[in-house]
Amino acid sequence: MPRASVDRTDTRQRLVDAAAELAxxxxxxRTTLAxxxxxxxxxxxxxxxxxxxxxxLGEALIERLSTMFTMAREVxxxxxxxxxxxxxxxxxxxxxxxxxxxRGCSVxxxxxxxxxGDSPLLEHASTLFTNLLKWLESQFRSLGKGPESRDLALHLxxxxxxxxxxxxTFKDPRYLLRETRRLKEWVQSV
Amino acid sequence: MPRASVDRTDTRQRLVDAAAELAxxxxxxRTTLAxxxxxxxxxxxxxxxxxxxxxxLGEALIERLSTMFTMAREVxxxxxxxxxxxxxxxxxxxxxxxxxxxRGCSVxxxxxxxxxGDSPLLEHASTLFTNLLKWLESQFRSLGKGPESRDLALHLxxxxxxxxxxxxTFKDPRYLLRETRRLKEWVQSV
DNA sequence: GTCTATATGTGGATAGAC
DNA sequence: GTCTATCCACATATAGAC
Numbered sequence: 001m002p003r004a005s006v007d008r009t010d011t012r013q014r015l016v017d018a019a020a021e022l023a024x025x026x027x028x029x030r031t032t033l034a035x036x037x038x039x040x041x042x043x044x045x046x047x048x049x050x051x052x053x054x055x056x057l058g059e060a061l062i063e064r065l066s067t068m069f070t071m072a073r074e075v076x077x078x079x080x081x082x083x084x085x086x087x088x089x090x091x092x093x094x095x096x097x098x099x100x101x102x103r104g105c106s107v108x109x110x111x112x113x114x115x116x117g118d119s120p121l122l123e124h125a126s127t128l129f130t131n132l133l134k135w136l137e138s139q140f141r142s143l144g145k146g147p148e149s150r151d152l153a154l155h156l157x158x159x160x161x162x163x164x165x166x167x168x169t170f171k172d173p174r175y176l177l178r179e180t181r182r183l184k185e186w187v188q189s190v
Numbered sequence: 191m192p193r194a195s196v197d198r199t200d201t202r203q204r205l206v207d208a209a210a211e212l213a214x215x216x217x218x219x220r221t222t223l224a225x226x227x228x229x230x231x232x233x234x235x236x237x238x239x240x241x242x243x244x245x246x247l248g249e250a251l252i253e254r255l256s257t258m259f260t261m262a263r264e265v266x267x268x269x270x271x272x273x274x275x276x277x278x279x280x281x282x283x284x285x286x287x288x289x290x291x292x293r294g295c296s297v298x299x300x301x302x303x304x305x306x307g308d309s310p311l312l313e314h315a316s317t318l319f320t321n322l323l324k325w326l327e328s329q330f331r332s333l334g335k336g337p338e339s340r341d342l343a344l345h346l347x348x349x350x351x352x353x354x355x356x357x358x359t360f361k362d363p364r365y366l367l368r369e370t371r372r373l374k375e376w377v378q379s380v
Numbered sequence: 381g382t383c384t385a386t387a388t389g390t391g392g393a394t395a396g397a398c
Numbered sequence: 399g400t401c402t403a404t405c406c407a408c409a410t411a412t413a414g415a416c
Binding site: 116159164 | 359
């Protein structure tokens with residue numbers, strides 16, 4: 001009994017992982033189910049056993065990003081000091097700068113893609129940013145920033161997202177590294 | 191003789207205008223030549239008389255954005271003070287906030303789209319950002335910021351681009367307005 | 381649960397009449 | 399220069415054998 005159940009989970013997970021990687025590289029809309037099937041080593045028709053539609057696969061993909069955010073947040077919260085937590089958040093982007101220069105931010109580019117396609121998935125995907133903004137805001141509040149914390153969170157996320165977009169456009173991680181250096185100093189001094 | 195020549199120019203321009211608007215709304219990749227033809231009131235086959243390929247239409251679209259940048263820059267430079275010029279740059283985004291919340295930044299979303307598609311057009315499109323960064327940098331240099339000007343330009347553009355992305359994601363211009371207010375204060379105090 | 385074959389629709393591009 | 403008809407490739411989705 002565990003056998004079949006485990007295999008099912010494995011195959012399903014492989015499909016979601018492949019979809020996530022391909023969507024990050026090529027965009028969700030450009031990624032075909034044939035691409036996903038091939039990378040997962042699964043015949044095309046089989047994809048529909050696990051996901052009735054491409055949109056259903058998209059939902060699973062967003063869930064996966066949500067899980068990854070939760071894990072990253074735990075790492076950031078391993079620091080006690082809110083300033084160090086914000087620094088750890090920025091550091092995550094630094095460590096990802098090569099990938100970001102190649103494919104952009106996985107969440108930012110996904111939301112842009114979904115918005116252009118007017119996809120109902122955007123509603124779900126945008127909660128990823130909402131949750132991140134809430135977390136950033138709570139760190140600034142812990143620093144005693146009060147009501148301004150909301151705008152400070154927005155400023156930090158905007159700068160990271162914009163720098164990611166530029167690094168991606170110029171295919172050069174240094175744009176992201178230059179901006180994150182500035183942001184780290186800003187977090188320490190704010 | 192002027193007749194035919196004028197008509198040709200008109201039709202061609204209508205196609206580029208339609209392509210620009212549709213690409214901004216739906217993304218360049220999702221925009222079909224049939225869409226462009228219909229909005230221009232031109233039969234599909236006719237598009238190929240003016241543009242051999244979709245990519246050629248894309249080039250014309252980028253040229254159009256380049257022209258619009260030049261015009262915007264002239265407005266910004268109607269101010270003598272560099273700080274006022276930077277303020278005018280930010281103000282352009284404020285005035286565009288409703289459109290940006292609906293479709294994103296026309297340049298930023300285009301570059302993301304082209305990068306995901308690994309399009310050769312990205313090389314051309316990225317010069318739009320290069321030119322904007324150069325202009326911003328020269329304003330900071332006029333303020334006596336020296337070598338740091340390059341990073342200051344990057345910071346300003348990053349913040350605007352990131353805020354545009356978030357406003358677009360949440361379909362709410364207020365994200366952009368909150369961040370531009372902060373940026374205007376920053377430009378005055380920097 | 382797994383796989384092949386295919387229906388259905390769409391998009392870039394071309395041919396060729398007018 | 400303008401327009402219709404169409405080719406060809408590909409993408410989502412389904413049918414149905416195994």
